[in-house]
Amino acid sequence: MEDPLARTVRLEGARILATLVRTVGDLGIAEDAVQEATITAMREWPVSGVPESPRAWLTVVARRKATDLVRREGLRGRKEREATQLLDQTAPEPPEPVGAVGSDDQLRLIFVCCHPTLAPEARVALALRTLCGLEVPEVAAALLTSEAAMAKRLTRSRQKIKQAGIRYRVPAEAELPARLAAVCGVLHGLYTAGHTRLDGATLLDVDLCDEAVRLARLLRDLLPGRPGPEALLALLLLTEARRPARIDPDGAPVLLAAQDRGRWDRAAIDEGLHLLATSLERTEGQADPYQLQAAIAAVHALAPTAEATDWPEIVRLYDLLISVQPASTPAALGRAVAVAEAYGAPAGLAALDALDAQAPDPHDHRRTAIRAELLARTGRLAEAAATMRRSLDGPLPDPERAHRLRRVAEWETAEDRP
Template identity: 60%
Template sequence: MSEPHHALAEIVRAEGTRIVATLARTLGDLQSAEDAMQEAAVRALREWPRTGVPESPRAWLIVTARRAAIDRIRRESARAGKERAGMELILPGDLPDTVVRDDQLRLIFTCCHPALSLPAQVTLTLRVLCGLDLPQIAAVLLTTESAVAKRLTRTRGKIARARIPYRVPSDEELPQRLAAVCAVIHASYTAAHSRLGGDTVRDPGATREAVRLARLVQAAMPDEVMPAAVLALILLTEARTPARLDEHGDPVILAEQDRTRWDRGLIAEGLRLLDRSLRRSGGVADPYQLQAAIAAEHARAADYRDTDWAEIVRLYDLLLSVRPDDAARLARAVAVAEAHGPAAGLSALDAMPRGPVTHRWQAVRAELLARDGHLTEAADGMRRALTPDVNAAERRYRERRIALWEQS
């Protein structure tokens, strides 16, 4: 790949979704923004090899995309006034005075339009602003790639038909968009914390961005319950990062992590936020608070053996009562195994509703089978967990487990 082509690929990978988001705000239409971005990229492929990579590739793409949009409006200006209206959209106007100052967070609130369903808001924002691909979105939303693709198509169609504007919301409009914004931030953190495919377990840059956005939402809306709970959950999870990987970048399971390496500052902050959130909710916990409470139980235990697994099972039961999903059911089965033994954990796995069998379900079942003494069956099950969407580091760990069980 030539240097100009490589530079374009890198800027599109790193900044493409933000450029589209900026264009969507100024153009007032997502499809037009995506079309303009695509045309700008085509022009870059044609011009950069001849003129060289510009000093600011991102600015070049934005300017070129806006010009492409203007040209398209001129070509389609059959209706009177359309060209003038389009020009006014492209020239940025004053943004409303709002507590949301950060450009990226402002665009997330903008994309989470209440005229769309909550799943549509989250899916669209993860794709357009967070840059997640279909497999990543499907993984964090616990659905299929085909379902994600259909949802995106329906959502874009509804936006076009209903002429839903990309307008920065006022402060009064922020609360009705908060649930979707929190879901987007938590989903983007989850996708970065446990990567799908690739060479590494996590994406440090993306996790830092999710933490940053979670802090901004909580600071902008300090009296709301949900942002504090989401930030608490993310911080309590992020606190374990220093002990989560070995010197080769391979995963270290929770039972074997050196807890002296956990970030006690993040844990203390997360516990304070969780306590504040729970006090404000009047004793009625939402899914983020319950997940944060589970993370808090792990954080409080000085040693893996000191973990209150019975309490964790109880918290998972509460979580499943308000938001039943397979990820929580799978984690609950692990907690049941710790509290009552591997046979009980296997029974909990078997009791899960029969849906698509994921590589994580296969891996958990293999570990429980090995603990229950069924090493050959465990090795066979772990081989089935070596699917293409497993990242390289986790694949190495699972292959070592298979070798260990086969030698025993």
């Protein structure tokens, strides 16, 4: 069973942080306060027991720590008055500002983090790390870069914010469009981190997936009529609809072709299809990356069986996606899989070879695992087993590692047969 403190910090830490940032107006102080509150809990809970409401306890202590930090930094005037209010634990929560960004602290602060003076990739990384609670390796994996490069990017972003004196204030309605693309990127990255975990005992993080969908709904409601949030929510729902069939009772992954489609969430599929259609109507058929990814998910959702999947149409959609997002390695990898399904494993291997030539990455374990599967389909079992073993280097969720090891054992056993 997960430790209560670890679960509270994982599920609620980002929301507590967002509330403190809104109140104190300083990200560094808010982060330090939450960290110190967590340390206090780790020291006191084993002695006094886990409180009835861990989140409330952690929030109160974090508010006190924020007060101390504000005063310690010698900040006066408005900030000290706010700190005094924080110290009074009998006072109600500070009033939430009424404005275009709505009343959800976390979504509001994601908009704040996506400041236009920061580079787009820096905005997304900063929000994922600070306000969504992802660790640096998870942010790096979600944004397809190395952990070292991501750590440097985050450090530079924080330095720029400090040097430029960027305030963590709620943006006005006129400022939202310039930040919307980055906000969508944050929510997509958050969902990706939950849907495809970097490591751990489970294949996916249901809480992160649910939180991403919740925030995507809030974003769509906040900016009704915008095609981007509609397409993003459509993509998440069409992907989430398959979740009940993705994992067997033992927690092992179930490949798409073997999934029981009767377990797919038809209500989520219907809602996702409606949102996608509405979004495409608003752009008059000129699809953006989220619309195209949602369209690919829709092809899967509409196929009554795996055999009935329109793989050539999926290849066509991936070609369109790559044309509007040419630097997307995941799109190129998805296209290679679709090519293999539509035109055979040799064609899929050729597509992987082209990707390797264009964007070589020997540490891309998903690419390596896909190559192993396609090699096995062509009968090259020994090569497939060796290739799959290479995909085991580095972190993986335990169920995925076990699945790949089973595949290696199957191929090696078949290869040894006379």
